[in-house]
Amino acid sequence: MTKNTYRVSQNNQNRKSVFSFIEKHISINGLFENGLPIKYLPYILFISAIGICYIGNVHYAEKTIRKIDKIKEEVEDLRADFRTLQADYMHARLQSEVAKKVENLGLKESSKPPVKIIVKKGEY
Known part of the structure; x- marks a missing residue:
């Protein structure tokens, strides 16, 4: 029986991926040679806080839209009940x-029409 061997394809070497392009042109390793750069930490925290606020705002807006739709349906039901009553x-x-x-x-x-009662001044 023959032994299994790993064969490198010629097509894979010629093909370039997006990640290899990014790795070749942007060197992130240079930033972290001496540890995490503290000078970027405030910016990272600020962007993270804005992202969390944005996500929270989207959730709040969707929740409000669901409430509005529910109340609209309830108003339509009450309007129909009002018209019926x-x-x-x-x-x-x-x-x-x-x-x-x-x-x-x-x-x-009564089959008789109403009679108007006239009261004279001083009579009452």
Whole structure:
């Protein structure tokens, strides 16, 4: 049986990747030769704080949008209920409907028109 061997392809050596390009042209190793450069620390902390504030603001905005959508749906439901109740009350206040409801109490609708009572000065 033959032994497994590793073969280097000619195509891989000619191909250039983005990371090899970045590694060749930007030398980050030079910055960290003597340890972490303290002069960049305030900038890094500032950018990190701004990033955290930005992420928090996005979450807050999405939460507010969800609340607004939920309240809009609730308002639409309440508006529909209001319109239904308003139509029921408009129907219930008709003279014929009131007469039907008070009939159970023994009240009857008057067939005579109302009479105007005139009171003279000093009579009362």
